[in-house]
Amino acid sequence: MKQFISVDDVQSIHSLVTQALAYKANPLKDAGLGNGKKIGLLFLNPSLRTRVSTQVAAKNLGLETIVFNIDKEGWVLEFEEGAVMNGSTVEHIKDAAPALGSYFDILCLRSFPSLQSKEDDYAETIIQQFIKYAGVPVVSLESATLHPLQSLTDIVTISEVLKSSQTNATKKPKVVLTWAPHIKALPQCVANSFAEWMNAWGEAEFVITHPEGYELDEKFSKGATILHQQSEALKDADFIYVKNWSAYNDYGSMPAVNGDWMLTNERLQQTNNAKVMHCLPVRRNVELSDDILDGENSIVTQQAGNRVWAAQAVIATILNSNS
Amino acid sequence: MKQFISVDDVQSIHSLVTQALAYKANPLKDAGLGNGKKIGLLFLNPSLRTRVSTQVAAKNLGLETIVFNIDKEGWVLEFEEGAVMNGSTVEHIKDAAPALGSYFDILCLRSFPSLQSKEDDYAETIIQQFIKYAGVPVVSLESATLHPLQSLTDIVTISEVLKSSQTNATKKPKVVLTWAPHIKALPQCVANSFAEWMNAWGEAEFVITHPEGYELDEKFSKGATILHQQSEALKDADFIYVKNWSAYNDYGSMPAVNGDWMLTNERLQQTNNAKVMHCLPVRRNVELSDDILDGENSIVTQQAGNRVWAAQAVIATILNSNS
Amino acid sequence: MKQFISVDDVQSIHSLVTQALAYKANPLKDAGLGNGKKIGLLFLNPSLRTRVSTQVAAKNLGLETIVFNIDKEGWVLEFEEGAVMNGSTVEHIKDAAPALGSYFDILCLRSFPSLQSKEDDYAETIIQQFIKYAGVPVVSLESATLHPLQSLTDIVTISEVLKSSQTNATKKPKVVLTWAPHIKALPQCVANSFAEWMNAWGEAEFVITHPEGYELDEKFSKGATILHQQSEALKDADFIYVKNWSAYNDYGSMPAVNGDWMLTNERLQQTNNAKVMHCLPVRRNVELSDDILDGENSIVTQQAGNRVWAAQAVIATILNSNS
Structure with missing residues (x-):
C-alpha cells in the first residue's frame, strides 16, 4: 500500500x-x-x-x-x-x-x-x-x-460485533446509514467514505436513508439501496450508522427537512435490535438522543476505541x- | 491509588x-x-x-x-x-x-x-x-x-529543606500560607489544596493569614490557625507560602483590602529566616517583591523543579x- | 560548545x-x-x-x-x-x-x-x-x-553541492546574498546570520546585494562585497541566496525600491548556472518566481532537508x- x-x-x-x-x-x-x-x-x-x-x-x-x-x-x-x-x-x-x-x-x-x-x-x-x-x-x-480511517474502523467494529454475536452467517447483516439533523453544514466525508467502503466490502445489505435534497455523490453511493423514508429503511436493520451531512447537489446547503430524523429508542423497535454507530463527535439530542447513546444498543465507544x-x-x- | x-x-x-x-x-x-x-x-x-x-x-x-x-x-x-x-x-x-x-x-x-x-x-x-x-x-x-500535584510538591520541598537544614526535629516547623495581592480574580485551588495537604500531613504548625472576606472553604482550612494580621502570622515562621486567591464566600469577588499584603524582605525580619514559596507563575512586585524572589530566602525554583x-x-x- | x-x-x-x-x-x-x-x-x-x-x-x-x-x-x-x-x-x-x-x-x-x-x-x-x-x-x-541553525544548514548545503559537483577546488565559489521583495517587514535574522557565517567560514567569495536603504548591520556584513546593482552582483555567481529583510538603519521600515528585484530564470543567465537557495517560507512570485523554484537550479528542498x-x-x- x-x-x-x-x-x-x-x-x-x-x-x-x-x-x-x-x-x-x-x-x-x-x-x-x-x-x-x-x-x-x-x-x-x-x-x-x-x-x-x-x-x-x-x-x-x-x-x-x-x-x-x-x-x-x-x-x-x-x-x-x-x-x-x-x-x-x-x-x-x-x-x-x-x-x-x-x-x-x-x-x-x-x-x-x-x-x-x-x-x-x-x-x-x-x-x-x-x-x-x-x-x-x-x-x-x-x-x-x-475519511477512510473511520470507515475501516467501522467495518472492523461491525465485523467484531458479528463475530461475538455468532449470528447465523448465512444471512448478510443489514446496515443502514441514516442522515441525522445538525445545526450547521457538515462535510459529506464520513457518509461518502462509509458508503464507498460498504459497497467495496460487499458483506452487508447496505441501505442509505436521507431526506430529499441530501443525495450523496453517486460515485460513492452507487450500489446501495437509497430510501427517503427512515422508518422503511430501519426495518430489520442490524446496524444503524447515524450521521449528518450537508447537501452534495446544492453544495454545502441544508435543505429544509420534513419530519423528525433524530433516532430514538422508540424507532429501534422496528429494527432487529440494531446496534447504533456514530463516528463522533455527536450533538446529543440533536443528531442522536441521549436514550440511544446511553443505552445498550450504542456501540459508539467500542467504535471509537477501534x-x-x-x-x-x-x-x-x-x-x-x-x- | x-x-x-x-x-x-x-x-x-x-x-x-x-x-x-x-x-x-x-x-x-x-x-x-x-x-x-x-x-x-x-x-x-x-x-x-x-x-x-x-x-x-x-x-x-x-x-x-x-x-x-x-x-x-x-x-x-x-x-x-x-x-x-x-x-x-x-x-x-x-x-x-x-x-x-x-x-x-x-x-x-x-x-x-x-x-x-x-x-x-x-x-x-x-x-x-x-x-x-x-x-x-x-x-x-x-x-x-x-491542585494536588502542587501540594505534594510543596510538602516534598518543605521536607527536603528541613532535611538539609538538619534543624532540631523536636519542634514542628511553622508554615504560614499568606494571601497576596493580584490584579484579577484567581481560583482558590492552590490555597485550598495546600491547606488540605498541610492539615492531613500534620507535621507542621500551620497558619493561614488573609484579609477579611478571603476566608477559604472550611472543608479545607479547618485545623489551621487563621489570622487577619499578616505581621502576627509571620512571627517566627519557618516557611511562608505566598498566594493570591479570590473570595470563596462572595464567590470569585475581590473584596477591598486594607494595608499592603505584598511580602518584602523587610517583613522577613519578623520570621525565623523563613524560606519563601510560591507555586508560580507569580506577578512580580504585585504578589511578591523582586527583593524576595531574587534573594536568598526564595526557594521557588527548587519548588518548581520538584x-x-x-x-x-x-x-x-x-x-x-x-x- | x-x-x-x-x-x-x-x-x-x-x-x-x-x-x-x-x-x-x-x-x-x-x-x-x-x-x-x-x-x-x-x-x-x-x-x-x-x-x-x-x-x-x-x-x-x-x-x-x-x-x-x-x-x-x-x-x-x-x-x-x-x-x-x-x-x-x-x-x-x-x-x-x-x-x-x-x-x-x-x-x-x-x-x-x-x-x-x-x-x-x-x-x-x-x-x-x-x-x-x-x-x-x-x-x-x-x-x-x-538564525544560526539556518546558516549552518546553508553552509552544509553549499559544501554538499560543491563536493558532488567536483568543481576545480582551486577557485572559491562565488556566493551572492540578494535582497528580494516582500509585502511586509521581515526581520534581518537570516541575512545577518548568513553574512556572519559566510564571513567566518571564509571559503567563498561573498557578495551582498540590496537596494539602498537596506544596509545590514556592519557587525555582520563587514568583510563582504556590497553592491546596489543586483545584475552586477549576480555575474558569474555559483550560489544565489535569496531573502527579504526590512531596513536596519531606519529600523523595520521598508524603503521604496527602484526596479524589480525578484529573481527569475532570465537573470540566472548572467550567473555560472548558479544554484538558488532560500530558507523558506517563500512568497512565490513575490520574493522568487515559480520558474526558478520549480526549475533545476533551485536547491531549496535539499536545503530544507539539511x-x-x-x-x-x-x-x-x-x-x-x-x-
Missing part, C-alpha cells in the same frame, strides 16, 4: 480488518516494526479521536511520532498553482510538502473541505497536492470528501509495503 | 514524599515501569510547569506520553446532563471521556473553575465527569478547587496499584 | 559541517548519545521546518523531546527587569527560565524581534535572558537578529561538550 486516501488504495479490506483485530488482541506484537522510522501527523483542522488514536497506533509500532498543527503552530498554506503570494498565504504547498516529506517516512494529513466549491473539494486538491509533492506515503486523517487498531493496521501495511 | 484528585486519594503522604525524593536522587531508577503503557495529558487551560514536569515524569518512567490541548486542538466540550446540544458545544464529556479512556492507561486533566458558579465549581463537575466516564485512573493537573518528582511518584504509585 | 546562538559559539564550522554530512549518511549512528537526556523546544513564534527538523534531529540522538508553544499553550512572559507586573504579562523570564531549565538538559528557543526597538532587538534581550536564567545550554531556533543534519550536529556537539 503506497498511500491510504480511499478504499481504492486497499488491496484487501478483509486483511486489514483481520490485522486490526489482531492488534486489538495484542497491541505490541509488532512493537519494533517502525524502529528508526518517523511519522508526521499534520493537522489543518481540529481533531480528537483521530489525533490521539493515530499517535497511539504509531507508538505501538515503535515509530517516532511528531504532531504538527500547521494552522496554529505554523502558518497559512497556498494551494493554487501559479499564485502571486501577496496576500495572507505564507508558504506554498509545493515548498512545504517536500520539506515535510524529507523529514518523515509517512505523512498523515487532516484537511477539511471548504464547502464553498464543490469542484475544488471533490478534486481533493489539498491532499492530492500533498501526495504529489511530499514524496512519501500519505495517510488521510480525513480529507475534503473521505480507531487505534484500524490506524495501526494501515500504518503497518504501509511500512511493510515500502521497506 | 486509583486516582489522584485530592489528598483523600493518598494512602500515605510520607511514602509519596519519600518516593519523590528517591526519584530526585535517581530519576531513571524505574525507567521500565511504564513500558508499553500510555498516559494522556489533557488541557482545557494553559499550563507551563505542570505541562512540562508531568511529561518529564512520565518519560522518566518509560510511558508513552501524548499531550492534547482539548480547547485549542479539539473543540468545546459539553458537561451538562441532558443538554440539547444545539449551541457552541461540540461533544459531550459522556462521549469524549470513554473514547479517550480507551486510548490510555492513565489520563491527566487540567480544568480551571469558571469562578461564576460556586456550586458547579465546588462540585468539581468537570473532573468528576471525566472520572465517571473515562474508565481509567485520572490524575488532576489542577481542577476547579484543588514538580517532576512529585508527579513521578504519583504516576508510579498508580502504575503499581493498577498492574 | 556551551550554547548555539551565533557563529561565535562555534569552535570549528568545518567540523560541524562534516558531522552534519555524516549524520545525513547515517542518521542513527549516535542513536544512544542522548539516552536519558531531555531537550525542550520552546516557541514564542510560529515555525515549520525548524520545529519539525529539530525534533527529528533530537529523536535521532535518542533524546526525549518536549515541544512547548509558550505563547499559545502557556502565557505571556515579562522580560523587563524590575517590572511591576500589573498588566498583561503573567510570568517573568526570571522565574520561568530556571523552572524550564531544571526540567531539561538542553533548551531551544525561538523568539522573533519586535521590529519596534532596534536597541532591544539587537541586544537580544529575550534569548540572552533565557541564557542567563535557564542554567542549561541554550540553542537558538531563530532569535531577534540571528536542517535535520545541522541541528543534529549542533545537539550532538553540545551533548559531547557537557557530558
